[in-house]
Amino acid sequence: MQLYNTLSAEERAELIDQAGKQRLTLSFYAYAKIENPKEFRNNLFIEWNQLDALGRTYVAHEGINAQLSVPAEKIEAFRQTLEAYDFMKGIRLNVAVEQDDHSFLKLTIKVRDKIVADGLNDETFDVTNIGVHLKAKEFNEILEDPNTIVVDFRNHYESEIGHFKNAITPDVETFRESLPIINEQLKDHKDDKKLVMYCTGGIRCEKASAYFKHQGFKNVYQLEGGIINYANQIKEEGLGSKFIGKNFVFDHRLGERITDDIVSQCHQCGKPCDNHTNCENEGCHLLFIQCDECKAVMENCCSVECQEIIHMPLDEQVKLRRGIVNGNKIFRKGKSDKLKFKHSGELGDTSLAIAEKPKAIRQKIKIKKVLIGQAQHYFTKASVAQFLIENNELKNGDKILISGPSTGNEILILENLFVNGKANDNATIDDKVTFQVPFRVRLSDKLYKIIE
Incomplete structure (x- = not known):
């Protein structure tokens, strides 16, 4: 099984x-x-x-x-x-x-203990006594009511690239942090205001709405199906979007565009940008916003320090990470003193730029290939790359593809192959091979052999 x-x-x-x-x-x-x-x-x-x-x-x-x-x-x-x-x-x-x-x-x-880490004791309140579900049209209408308070129950790195206009966007890293903050912030409006909440797909609001009703809020509403369902509904029904920007998602895409407005900035240079990336340094992996220009210059890194680390031999990188406690203490989502143009908390509704016509989210490689190995080192002065052969074999004359998030897809014909430090025409599993390349290679790069 x-x-x-x-x-x-x-x-x-x-x-x-x-x-x-x-x-x-x-x-x-x-x-x-x-x-x-x-x-x-x-x-x-x-x-x-x-x-x-x-x-x-x-x-x-x-x-x-x-x-x-x-x-x-x-x-x-x-x-x-x-x-x-x-x-x-x-x-x-x-x-x-x-x-x-x-x-x-x-x-x-x-x-898991819970399907969402909310930090709540479910025994202390009725989790089934939830708020009123609103479809997109109803949600748009209630936002026009001056007695409405709309709250974003996502985290700072999510709301920064896109949110509903005039929403309260708590400066928090986790869902559980936002609950007491909003409860305290709105404690004087439990009777006279409509508390309207939203999140990515609706699950966080399902529990939050019951919690706030238990806290004494009389008029609690939630966006049915979250931003994802809202975006599909406004498209199908031809409604105007009250959401501006991009919706953060928790998969390889890291975001899907709802409107063409860019409301955030590259955290390194300040240029309008709403594309998230993870720092290339495995010991950092910081989630932050990075434009294409900074991505090229900084090689997917959040700082010069991390950029230097990714060019160290792999064993030295592992030594630097040894003994450091993993988790949120390292893998911080968008919070670092290195990020000069980071914004969170109270966010504006001003569009800083209009996004270009969307390209394919991920460029597909429409060629037959087989994975051969993983990058081990790049010798900058000699422009030489080193790979460990983990599968199949390699020989002079093979057409190869080197691929990675920063390197992109580079194709070349293999010449002057060195195997375990000596000139050789063939390499097999567990061999270390080196050869010259006309571009920089990163440790995240993979080596493929193209099958004609």
């Missing part, structure tokens, strides 16, 4: 490209009483793995929270796996506004 992934992300991406079939990125959640989350998780993994579903799912005694990529041709079969459970019959699937076949590259289903 297979309950784990057998393919790497690179191998899965290759199979997706070769299949050439459309996939749908979608999300859903359901609060329900699940007696045995582990058994529930195992059953889902077996069924979804057979359907080639990929993505990230959390299961707990209180329900399920899922973000997935499913082959379009298998969507009905996938829905049947959900509706086999009474609490998911007729469940709403939030289909992404922008599609990318590579949004997820592995299937992960984890059993």
Whole structure:
């Protein structure tokens, strides 16, 4: 019984490209009483793995929270796996506004204490006493009411690139932080104001609305299906968007455009930009906004210090990370003194620029290739790259592809191959190969052999 992934992300991406079939990125959640989350998780993994579903799912005694990529041709079969459970019959699937076949590259289903880390004691209030659900048209209308207070229940790095106009956008890193802050901030308006809340897909508001009703707020509303469902509804119904900018999503895309407005800045140079990236330094991995120009100059790094580290030999990089506690103390999402143009908290509704016509979210490589190895080092002065052969073999005359998030896709014919420090025509598994390249190579780069 297979309950784990057998393919790497690179191998899965290759199979997706070769299949050439459309996939749908979608999300859903359901609060329900699940007696045995582990058994529930195992059953889902077996069924979804057979359907080639990929993505990230959390299961707990209180329900399920899922973000997935499913082959379009298998969507009905996938829905049947959900509706086999009474609490998911007729469940709403939030289909992404922008599609990318590579949004997820592995299937992960984890059993957690909660499907959203809200820090609440569910025994102290009625979690089923939720706020009034609003569809897009109703949501637009209530925002026009002067007695409405609209609150963004996402985190600072999400709201920075896009939010509803005039929304309160708490300067928080986690959902649980926002609850007491908003409760204190709005404590004098429990009777006279309409508290309207929204989040990405609706799940955070489902619990938050019950919490605020328990805190004494009389008029509590929530956007049904969150920003994702709102974006689809305004498109289908021809409504004007009260949301401005881009919606942050938790997959490889890191965002989907709702309007053409850019409301945030590159954190390094201040140029209008709303594209997130993760620092190339594995010991940092800071999430921040970076424009194409800074991405090229800084090589996907958040600082000069990190840029220097990525050019160190891999073993030295590992030594630098050794003994450092992982988690939010390292992998901070968009909060660092290095980011000169970071904005959070109270955000404006002014468009700083208009986005260019969208390009493909991820450029697909429409060639047959096989993964050979991983970059180990780049010798700057000699313009020489070193790779470890992990699969297949390599020889002089082979057509190769070096690919990575910063390097892009570079194709060349292999000449003057050195194997384990000596000139040689052939290399096999576990060999270290070096050869000259007319561009900079990063440790995240992969080496492929192109099959003619």
